[in-house]
Amino acid sequence: xxKVPVLEIFGPTVQGEGMTIGQKTMFIRTxxxxxxxxxxxxxxxxxxxxxxxxxxxxxxxxxxxxxxLGGDTFSHITISGGNPALLPSLGPVVDFLKxxxxxxxxxxxxxxxxxxxPLIDEVTLSPKPPSSGMxxxxxxxxxxxxxxxxxxxxxxxxxxxxxxxxAYAEIVHxxxxxxxxxxxVGNSWLEADDESLLQYLLKRYEWLIDQVMKSTxxxxxxxLPQLHAYVWGNKRGV
Amino acid sequence: xxKVPVLEIFGPTVQGEGMTIGQKTMFIRTxxxxxxxxxxxxxxxxxxxxxxxxxxxxxxxxxxxxxxLGGDTFSHITISGGNPALLPSLGPVVDFLKxxxxxxxxxxxxxxxxxxxPLIDEVTLSPKPPSSGMxxxxxxxxxxxxxxxxxxxxxxxxxxxxxxxxAYAEIVHxxxxxxxxxxxVGNSWLEADDESLLQYLLKRYEWLIDQVMKSTxxxxxxxLPQLHAYVWGNKRGV
Ligand code: SF4
Ligand code: SF4
Numbered sequence: 001x002x003k004v005p006v007l008e009i010f011g012p013t014v015q016g017e018g019m020t021i022g023q024k025t026m027f028i029r030t031x032x033x034x035x036x037x038x039x040x041x042x043x044x045x046x047x048x049x050x051x052x053x054x055x056x057x058x059x060x061x062x063x064x065x066x067x068x069l070g071g072d073t074f075s076h077i078t079i080s081g082g083n084p085a086l087l088p089s090l091g092p093v094v095d096f097l098k099x100x101x102x103x104x105x106x107x108x109x110x111x112x113x114x115x116x117x118p119l120i121d122e123v124t125l126s127p128k129p130p131s132s133g134m135x136x137x138x139x140x141x142x143x144x145x146x147x148x149x150x151x152x153x154x155x156x157x158x159x160x161x162x163x164x165x166x167a168y169a170e171i172v173h174x175x176x177x178x179x180x181x182x183x184x185v186g187n188s189w190l191e192a193d194d195e196s197l198l199q200y201l202l203k204r205y206e207w208l209i210d211q212v213m214k215s216t217x218x219x220x221x222x223x224l225p226q227l228h229a230y231v232w233g234n235k236r237g238v
Numbered sequence: 239x240x241k242v243p244v245l246e247i248f249g250p251t252v253q254g255e256g257m258t259i260g261q262k263t264m265f266i267r268t269x270x271x272x273x274x275x276x277x278x279x280x281x282x283x284x285x286x287x288x289x290x291x292x293x294x295x296x297x298x299x300x301x302x303x304x305x306x307l308g309g310d311t312f313s314h315i316t317i318s319g320g321n322p323a324l325l326p327s328l329g330p331v332v333d334f335l336k337x338x339x340x341x342x343x344x345x346x347x348x349x350x351x352x353x354x355x356p357l358i359d360e361v362t363l364s365p366k367p368p369s370s371g372m373x374x375x376x377x378x379x380x381x382x383x384x385x386x387x388x389x390x391x392x393x394x395x396x397x398x399x400x401x402x403x404x405a406y407a408e409i410v411h412x413x414x415x416x417x418x419x420x421x422x423v424g425n426s427w428l429e430a431d432d433e434s435l436l437q438y439l440l441k442r443y444e445w446l447i448d449q450v451m452k453s454t455x456x457x458x459x460x461x462l463p464q465l466h467a468y469v470w471g472n473k474r475g476v
Pocket of ligand 2: 278347
């Protein structure tokens with residue numbers, strides 16, 4: 001039986017970032033990642049701390065859980081990780097959810113191709129900048145982007161912590177100018193209380209805006225915060 | 239000589255709301271509106287208080303001002319009002335800016351058609367809910383939407399202050415289910431200091447999220463705040 005390692009299913013809630021910011025959606029969070037970003041905000045999906053919570057689920061079990069939570073209030077689902085694109089077994093889940101009439105969004109760093117990726121309605125590729133400690137394999141990323149070239153909704157999203165990350169984002173933008181680019185404020189303060197976090201994030205957002213506004217490379221880009229951190233702080237599962 | 243009444247040109251800055259939230263863009267704000275919404279946050283465009291600041295400008299003058307402000311840092315321009323769709327004279331401006339390679343966004347309440355509307359890359363139609371004190375002419379709105387039916391980027395945006403506004407948004411959504419719908423938190427506190435405003439807006443945003451999450455009518459919609467109010471409070475021209 002085809003099963004997928006799932007760590008969290010929650011919603012309906014609002015997507016707080018990126019291409020579908022503000023979207024009413026359900027979340028499915030899969031376990032496992034081929035990266036270990038220094039600032040990963042979902043390290044529990046891959047560092048073993050929640051191994052015992054991984055639920056191996058069939059497409060139907062996933063659908064039933066979604067429906068129990070959301071009833072008749074949703075038609076949009078976001079698949080997140082970890083890196084969901086590690087999982088060939090997501091294919092049947094994607095098929096199942098599409099048959100139910102759902103719109104699907106997915107985020108991956110772009111380190112693995114899966115044949116089911118073109119069936120995702122909204123694909124966010126989020127290559128990781130230097131501050132993550134990870135290296136981008138541009139051959140693989142380029143290959144994925146090439147495979148998705150007729151897809152109407154693919155975008156790039158890069159989290160920015162510092163100047164080096166911005167320089168990396170410039171390179172990515174110049175390499176793939178055809179793709180909409182979202183620059184997102186990094187949240188490196190995962191322990192903050194809500195009030196201080198909000199002030200800190202707004203300062204970082206202003207900094208990023210200032211950098212991008214004067215740039216002649218970033219002409220037609222989007223600069224966004226993580227809205228959910230404004231509303232819910234660092235809380236999980238909302 | 240074809241001229242347009244302009245009240246403000248500023249940027250580059252970030253679009254704080256709606257379909258292009260986060261977008262790096264220049265703003266052109268035209269004078270004049272056929273509505274008088276009770277909570278209009280740009281009443282100075284139509285209530286006479288800044289009549290002396292209206293600048294009648296040609297397309298080339300507008301472009302020169304944009305270029306003086308933004309130099310080589312931008313390729314996206316937002317035309318806002320007032321209601322810019324009152325102005326047939328915007329046609330030559332739209333042509334001029336498109337020839338310069340610009341991507342154009344525009345917002346209008348959808349009370350007037352102009353032949354240049356299909357040339358706008360990103361059209362936001364924002365019919366006004368009951369709290370505005372205005373009535374929607376659905377025949378005109380439907381006609382505009384029909385004329386734009388092959389346009390790839392048209393959306394509806396409705397500002398929500400209360401339950402009646404939500405009920406209105408449900409009707410609009412059911413009437414035009416094919417159009418992406420953005421529900422936006424209304425800011426009725428234009429006199430607030432920045433700190434209190436932020437807390438107030440976050441509360442209102444949470445309220446709106448709660449309402450939409452339990453709705454079976456709003457399944458696939460986007461719920462957004464006005465980001466610029468978070469960052470810049472009620473300041474103008476940023
Ligand atoms: S790719 Fe994403 S999930 Fe994986 S380690 Fe990096 S931030 Fe975390
Ligand atoms: S339509 Fe827009 S500009 Fe005109 S009065 Fe209403 S809010 Fe103000």
